[in-house]
Amino acid sequence: MLRQLLQQLTSKRIKRLRSPRRRWRGLRVESLEERALLASLTISITEASISENGGVANAIVTRDSGTSGDLVVALASDDKGEAVVPLTVTIPDGQDAASFVITGVDEAIVDGPHKVTISASAAGFDPGSDTIDITNDDRATLSVGDATVMEGNEGTTTLSFPVTLSAAVDVDVSVDYIT
Numbered sequence: 001m002l003r004q005l006l007q008q009l010t011s012k013r014i015k016r017l018r019s020p021r022r023r024w025r026g027l028r029v030e031s032l033e034e035r036a037l038l039a040s041l042t043i044s045i046t047e048a049s050i051s052e053n054g055g056v057a058n059a060i061v062t063r064d065s066g067t068s069g070d071l072v073v074a075l076a077s078d079d080k081g082e083a084v085v086p087l088t089v090t091i092p093d094g095q096d097a098a099s100f101v102i103t104g105v106d107e108a109i110v111d112g113p114h115k116v117t118i119s120a121s122a123a124g125f126d127p128g129s130d131t132i133d134i135t136n137d138d139r140a141t142l143s144v145g146d147a148t149v150m151e152g153n154e155g156t157t158t159l160s161f162p163v164t165l166s167a168a169v170d171v172d173v174s175v176d177y178i179t
Helices: 002-010 032-037
Strands: 039-045 049-051 056-063 071-077 088-091 097-104 114-121 128-135 142-144 163-165
Touching (some): 056 088
Antiparallel strands (some): 071 088, 071 114, 114 128, 142 163
16 A cells, blocks of 8 residues: 555656545645645845844745746745734846835833744745744833831731832743842
């Protein structure tokens, strides 16, 4: 059975696997020759990182097949809360690339740096992607309020005091103290 499967996989004419088991039904196999004919897109982001507060990065999407005809490329960010891109960019007729801008999204949450993937896709092309780090510009301060003590002369005395953060935080916060 393995020999039959290998013969089917290497056949240039086979489009669907034939198997006595249903789990392979409908699986499409492309020959290496077919796969090599599919053009691809690549994205190159010029900056390694930008700030969420007004940061912008330049990027280029490139097609690796001819330059004939306009090509509308769909762009996407996998984290729109950190970085946004235009919905599309057009690679003009006669050109193999087009540029676009990635913009950091400012929010008021202390959440640390994020790695964001920017992707490009178009019909008849393998998609491309690249990543960029979005740095956080938000800070939170820790405040310790006045302490109150319950009066008493026996046993353990409890000291209470409020501890607050000045901003929303989406990362772990720890406080060390000594009494």
